[in-house]
Every structure is written in structure tokens, then in C-alpha cells.
Amino acid sequence: MTSTETNSTVAPARKQLTIKVFGVGGCGGNVVSQIHRMGFGGAQLIVLNTDSQALAQCPLPYKFNLGITLNGGLGAGGDPERGRAAAQEDEARLRELCTGADMVFICAGLGGGTGTGAGPVLARVAKECGALALAFVTLPFDCEGSRRMRQARLGLEEFKAAADGVICLPNQKVFKLIDENTSVIETFTTTNELLAQGVRGIWQLVTRPGFINLDFADLCAVVRDRHSESSFANAEAVGPHRAKEVVEKLFANPLLDGGAALGEADALLVSLMGGPSLTMAEVNRVMDQINRQCENAHLIMGAAIEEALGDRLTVTLVASRRPSHAADLPQAAAVEKAEPAPASRGGSDFETLGSAIVAKPVARSAAASPALEKVAVAVAEFDAVGAAPVAATRTWRSRKKPKAVHPELGLETVTTGPFQHSEPTRHNGVNLDVPTFVRRGMPMN
């Protein structure tokens, strides 16, 4: 969406990204503390809360007590309305905090008062200040009751409307990551760590230059204006079979529903990072596996070398899924309008990175204007051609088939034969009933 503006704007060379990470509410504060513990040099960490007691316990230097006159520093009492009111009261201060940031991460636990109410306000303010607002939120455990869940759902909707992208971690899914003996503290540490990893992963994604570079604009293309939740997963492996293992771990990640989320995703951002020993064959192997899982998705990939990683290979993945079929059309347009950005990208990565940020406010102000319509129309041709087969092949089975490697076999009809009516044998998200040679993409003579 920003391609034309990008090229016309003279970008300042090597602009350093300013990133701020906000933790809103109790959970948000914990996540930010966790990020702090993990060591996170490139960003400023700020904790916002309505509860001054919780703030006092937080080890971070930058803290701000929201709505001190409204609630007297006693918290929002689980009421999102009070959380929102507190944030609105201090809106000027929030604006001050967000000014100058290129990217704002908002970590919050939904379901309570502060995170649910104040979070979206912060997201809106951040966006108004010209930053890309990305929210990392958790949904409450089922056992916390339906009221909290309802509040959380409402909060999530507000977040989706206010922020550029929302990455949502339903706590219930964390159950699959922990075993029965995990203590409460460890469980919450796990969720905090997951969110912290998410923030860190995305931060690395956009700030590190790579040999297949991913930048800010790519991230925007995947998350922005999708009005849907994104899933996030991260995996790491070492050793000679790390390429294979890392993909297996990734697909086994419960946050991706055992790989099912990939099949549903319509936009996907994949970032690989490894030590200097990372080979192209490994990159290829990983991407091949991921590609196979999500045939229809708009996929953006990046690969980078990080000396500190040594022998390790990490993969970070952000998947946005379409919300529903009814919303398919605007979604498709969103994908298309994002598409030209990576294509026009070339030359110095940093330049584009900088210019994308400079151009961003322009793009955003234009987003509601007819200019967007024009872009959408301009790609409508492509859309019409591309969308039809996509729609036709959106069945469970067709997603499994590899790209037309050997079309003469008529892979459209891949069935699981006699196993069609029995429970599929799944292993790490792979349906073992589908012939192995089909899954491995072995061409037959």
C-alpha cells in the first residue's frame, strides 16, 4: 500500500527505529517485566497500571499510574469501563509517551479492568501519534468464568478496531504446553514468556537486516487492517537435523492448533534466524514444509544471520487468519493492496525501512480516502483471476496437496481412500493417511 509513496519520499538514510513496549494492567506489567529479564536492549519498556500497589512491585524504571484521581490508585476493580475512563483521563500523558515512537507494542491480559479498558485507548493514541500499534493480548483461562471471557472478547474487538494488529494468545491453549504438575506460578510464567518471546521475535524481525530481508512494511502487510487475530509461534532447534526439527516443533506448537492455524491462515510472515552456519538448503527445507501447509496464504519470508545464535536455528511465524467467509472480499483486497510493497522493495533495506516509516502516517491518513479504493480497484483484475481458484480449492484436502509438482496425477482428488471414514492418523499436524510420496512431493514417472 505504501509503494508509491515509498519511492517518492526521500528517506533519511539509516533511521533507527524507536520502539516502545507498554505493559498495561497486571498481566501486561508481568509480561514487560519478563521481557526486561530476558534482556531487551532496543526498546523502552513502560508499565501502566491503575493499581499503584502492583506498580510499586514492578522492578522497571518507567511506570505510570493511570487515573490516579479517578480511582485513587486502587485499580479498576475488573471493570473495563473504569479502566477506559482512567486511560482517557490521562490521555494527554499517554500521547506524550507515544510521541516519536515508530512502533508500539502493547501487552495486556484481557478480561480484567485495566488491560481490557485502558489497552485499546492506548492503542488508539499510539496509532494517532503515527506509530504502528501491535497488541499482544491473552484471553483468560476458561476457569476464570464466562463474564471475564465476555469482557475479554469485547476488549479484543476493541483492540482489533484500535490497533494495527492483534496477536492473541488464549491462555487455555497454554494447557497443552504444560503438564499436569506445573504450578500456577510456572503456568503464568509460561504465558508471560510466550508473549515476551512474541514481542522479542517481532522486534528482531523488523530491526535485524537479513540476507532475505523482512522489514516493517512486510509486517504491516501481514497484520495491518486485517481486523482479525493473528497467531504467533516460535520454535528453536539445534543439531544436524535442526531444519527438520524446528518445523516439527513449530507445527506441534499448541498456539498453532497443531498446524491447523497454518492451513487457515491467509497471510503469513516467517522469519528464520540462525548462526553463520545456516545453509540455504536449510532455509529451503523449512520454507518448503511451511509452504506446503498453507498453500493459499500470502507468504512473506525473511532470513537473517545472528552471530549470537551459534548453532541454533529459530523460526518465528505470524499467521493472520481470515475472520469469516463473509469478510473474505475486503480481506482479499487487503492482501492485494499490501502486495506491491515487497515487490518494489530493492536496494538498501534500511532505506526502505526508514522510508516506510516516514511514509506511514501519509498512508494511514489516506487509508480512509478514495486513494485506497483506487489501489484496490487497480488490483481487482489480478484479484478476480487469483481469487476464483483459491475459493474453489478451499477444502481441507486440497490444502494438503503440494503445489502442482506432478499435475498429470490429478492431485485434486487426493483422498485417504479406505481411511476416509475413519479417524485420521495425525502426527505433528500431518495427516499420515495421505500417501507419504504425495506429502514428500516425490514425482512419479
Add this chain to the structure above:
Amino acid sequence: MLNLFFPKKTTVIVGLEIGTAKVAAVVGEVTDGGGVNVIGIGQCPSRGVRKGEVVNAEHAAEDVRNAIVEAEKSADVEIASVYLGVTGGHLTSLNTHGVFTSVSLDHEISQQDVNEVLANAKVFNRPSENYVLHSVRQHFTVNGQAGIVDPIGMLGENLEVDMHVIHGVTTRLQNHMRVVAGLNLEVEQTVFSGLCSALALLDNEQKHIGALVVDIGAGTTEYVIYAEGVIKHTGVIAVGGDHVTNDLSYGLRMAPARAALLMREHGAATLDGVADQTLTLTSENGFPDRRVDLHDLRRIMVARLEETFQLIDGEIGELGFHDQLRAGVCLCGGGARIRGIEKLAGNVFGLPATLGRANAVGGLRSASDDPELATAVGLVKYGAMRQKGNQSTGLVGKIKGFAGSLGLF
């Protein structure tokens, strides 16, 4: 009344396996020396089972009846009860650990302490709908001294035990039992098929130095790891020979029945010496009708079999069992009939692989030579072991057992 004079039933043990490809019933008797002799075999192609689980009870019941009748004829006995082999992708296995601190004054570990620690080890979280099929004790640890088989009479306070537990969805296990119960046969016990195959194949030495048994059935592949004389790990993958057939039928575009035939005649788990070879297939009328690339056929088979082994290999590698398997890999089940499979398994696991023979029993040669019968033979072996255990339960038990054999209770 006949029972009074011929209390044969107690010594006749029947193993019944309702497999995906066939139903097999093996009749064995316990000899005076405590060994097991196979005296009769009954088999019938199975139609009501998919992936090791009953999907059509009516067909399954019919097939079981046929197999039992054949076994009765061949052994010349009347079968009243069976040991039933079960499998299926829903089975889960795990190792549990139990701890108990004895409070006795003399620090001597009693039977009661052992019962307590075993009970503790059986407490673990499982889905409420699941039923524990087996809980096999591995080793006891007394005051930190590991690897103890029988701690009773030893001195110590801290008693620990490692156990291997196999559990599965109750309703799906009951489907098998219902089929058998519907034929007025009593089910003595349900046993995990993989366990039986291992019992049939491995001798004591192999169990001690460590062995992996892979039973490649038509619907499922089971594996069992024995080391230090105990079961270390078990597992089921719901992939088997039917998958190979389906892959071939799909890849070579032919009916599954024909693919199965082709696999038996020309299939092998190796790619050696098949480059650029083609097969000319003849139609039902005896005319050549199409050609099949032998290389493709083999590649499809190798891909599937290799993958299945790799899945198992990954599992045991994760648990770190590779170093303990000094006796290598033992293959059985219908899949073990595929030519070159032991070589493929050897390459994947990096261990010597052999085709297992049911050495644990005597009697009919065909029973021990047939890899498909390993599970049913193992069931008989299991039954024999269990009865031996039951008989040594004291005088009361003996009288009860004897009276039971007379049909008094």
C-alpha cells in the same frame, strides 16, 4: 460333566487377535514343564476392523466365530475363554513414578509397603474416559539404590517404583470385548497387542540387553522397547500395511485389491536393481493391459515404510533409548513379510534388524514361523504366565482354582 474327568480348560489357553487384515485364534497348552505348546490355529480374513479397531461389529463377530471354530477343530478342544489382543491409535503409554516412605520400626520392606508404592505410582492424570490397560512395574528403588526387582525383605525407608502404564479410551476398548462377549466367549483379559508380540519374539537374554520389537500390522504399527528385562516404552502408530496398499493404489492408479496383489508379488522395501524396469500387468482376461514402473512402485513403498520407521525412531531417540537396544530390532506382523524390510529398518534405526520368530512356544511349527501370528502366540504366552502367577496364590487359591475347573463355583 465331562469337565469332571477332563479338566482340560484350565490348561488350554486361547489367544485371540481381531486384526485389521485377519482374525487369528491360537490355542496353546501348558506342558508339565511349564512351557507352552501350540496345538491349534484358526484364522479368518477380517472385514469389520479398520486401523486395529472394530468398526463393524457384525462382520467382526462373524469372522471371530469362523476363526474360533477353525481353532477348535484344529486343536480338538472346546473354547470357552480367550485372551484378547487390543490395539488402536487411541492408546497412550507413559512411565510413572511412585514414592512411599515406610514407617515400620525394623525398616524392613513388607508386601504392604510394596502395595502402597504401586498404588502411588498408579495415581496419574489421565482423561476420565480412559481405562488403564496395563500398569507394568519396571524397577524399584530402595533408599536411592536403583534397579531392584523384588524389594520385599530389604531394609530401607524410601521405596520408589517406576511403572509403565498403557491406557486407552474405554468405549473403544470395549468394542472388541463386546464382539467376543456376543459369541458367548469369556474374555480373560485384554492385552495390548504390541506387548504380546514382544513376549512371543523375545527371549530373556534379548529382554535384558535391550530390544525393540516393531509389529507392522495391516492397520496399525506397534512398538515395544524392552531393556534391563523390563518394558521401557510402548507405542502405537495407526499406520500399517493398508496404508502402503492405499499409497500404491493411489500412486499407480489401480484398485486397492490389485495394488495389494502387486505389492505381494513385486513389492520390496528396497530400491536396489529396479531402475528402469517395468512390469506388464495382465487384465482379468489374461491380456496385457498396462505397464507399471517398478521403480515407482518401490519408491512409494519405501517412502511409506521409511516414514513409519522414522516416526518410531524419532520417538525412541527423543527418549534416549538408542544406546540401550543392544539386541537390535525385531520385526513381526504382516509387514515383516515385505522383502528387504529388515535392511530398511536397520538403516533407519542404525541397529541390526532381524525378522522375529516366535521362539517362546513349541508345538505347531507354522505358529512360530508365521510373523502374522506373533501377537496371537504372544497372547497364549501371556495367558500362561498369568495362570502360573495365579496358581501360586496359596492353598485357598489352589482349591478355588481346582473347584473352578470342576465348574463348582
